[in-house]
Amino acid sequence: MGRGKLLSTQGGGKPSKGFRVSRSEYKAIAERMKTIQEQQMKIVRNMRRIRYKIAVISTKGGVGKSFVTASLAAALAAEGRRVGVFDADISGPSVHKMLGLNTGMGMPSQLDGTVKPVEVPPGIKVASIGLLLPMDEVPLIWRGAIKTSAIRELLAYVDWGELDYLLIDLPPGTGDEVLTITQIIPNITGFLVVTIPSEIAKSVVKKAVSFAKRIEAPVIGIVENMSYFRCSDGSIHYIFGRGAAEEIASQYGIELLGKIPIDPAIREANDRGKIFFLENPKSEASKEFLKIARRIIEIVEKLGPKPPAWGPQME
Numbered sequence: 001m002g003r004g005k006l007l008s009t010q011g012g013g014k015p016s017k018g019f020r021v022s023r024s025e026y027k028a029i030a031e032r033m034k035t036i037q038e039q040q041m042k043i044v045r046n047m048r049r050i051r052y053k054i055a056v057i058s059t060k061g062g063v064g065k066s067f068v069t070a071s072l073a074a075a076l077a078a079e080g081r082r083v084g085v086f087d088a089d090i091s092g093p094s095v096h097k098m099l100g101l102n103t104g105m106g107m108p109s110q111l112d113g114t115v116k117p118v119e120v121p122p123g124i125k126v127a128s129i130g131l132l133l134p135m136d137e138v139p140l141i142w143r144g145a146i147k148t149s150a151i152r153e154l155l156a157y158v159d160w161g162e163l164d165y166l167l168i169d170l171p172p173g174t175g176d177e178v179l180t181i182t183q184i185i186p187n188i189t190g191f192l193v194v195t196i197p198s199e200i201a202k203s204v205v206k207k208a209v210s211f212a213k214r215i216e217a218p219v220i221g222i223v224e225n226m227s228y229f230r231c232s233d234g235s236i237h238y239i240f241g242r243g244a245a246e247e248i249a250s251q252y253g254i255e256l257l258g259k260i261p262i263d264p265a266i267r268e269a270n271d272r273g274k275i276f277f278l279e280n281p282k283s284e285a286s287k288e289f290l291k292i293a294r295r296i297i298e299i300v301e302k303l304g305p306k307p308p309a310w311g312p313q314m315e
């Protein structure tokens with residue numbers, strides 16, 4: 001039987017009836033595999049120039065993951081680190097806007113075929129599909145495999161240069177999509193879990209911990225967002241509840257890195273496309289982000305890059 005006529009066989013080498021692959025289809029599959037392999041090699045090469053890769057995860061949507069990613073990037077830059085932000089949320093890219101960039105502004109291409117991330121004034125490099133879409137209203141209704149290809153392609157062609165930190169804003173959840181994304185990026189240093197102070201926080205952290213185990217990367221810590229609201233008279237209100245993050249932090253032996261209050265100025269800055277951390281450096285939230293960034297630097301830089309962090313030699 002000639003190759004390309006029938007690719008699959010069932011038990012005992014008997015040909016299966018249904019699954020036929022023509023010679024041209026076989027060639028297309030082989031070419032696709034080759035492209036994926038080449039892109040993956042480019043990713044490994046690019047990622048070797050980045051010391052620490054932190055994936056920001058939450059198992060629920062809308063808890064402020066993108067806001068935490070953007071603010072932490074600004075705080076790490078304020079601490080003198082070279083920072084990049086990669087928006088891996090292909091269906092709902094938003095972190096570029098929280099970093100003051102407009103949808104559709106593009107990423108500059110270079111002569112060698114790579115693209116440059118867009119640089120935001122404090123020195124943060126941003127790459128996102130959101131920069132490539134014509135406008136916010138364009139819905140991306142791609143299926144899982146196409147989203148994964150888009151992420152692989154972006155990561156292969158973005159020339160980050162040398163970075164200390166790359167923050168990866170993951171889509172919500174710990175499903176297949178997030179798993180595939182985290183498998184594309186070699187040697188993730190660790191996960192930062194973003195949660196809110198409600199009962200769901202417990203299951204969020206539990207899922208994130210078991211997810212991190214699958215990727216063989218540690219959970220660096222938890223950031224509790226929307227922790228409390230401080231009224232103008234100074235009184236504090238725990239809108240979503242109180243104490244859940246402390247409880248789970250001690251239960252799982254994971255550090256609670258900080259608590260970010262609910263602040264209408266946060267939503268306002270994000271909606272206006274301004275960097276909250278830079279616009280409100282004296283706010284409680286910004287001071288907390290600076291504290292969180294310093295603690296992350298302490299934890300991660302003491303830990304050092306994971307031994308295989310520079311990946312296999314592929315030059």
Ligand SMILES: Nc1ncnc2c1ncn2[C@@H]1O[C@H](COP(=O)(O)OP(=O)(O)OP(=O)(O)O)[C@@H](O)[C@H]1O
Pocket residue numbers: 058060061062063064065066067068089092094171172225226260261262263264266267268270271
């Ligand atoms: N501490 C806060 N105080 C006030 N508003 C906040 C706070 N954190 C986030 N927000 C607002 O809540 C909304 C959701 O935040 P964000 O987009 O960062 O969440 P997300 O977890 O990334 O969502 P998604 O799951 O859709 O990616 C935004 O409008 C943001 O401005």
Ligand SMILES: [Mg+2]
Pocket residue numbers: 065066067089092094095169
């Ligand atoms: Mg988001």
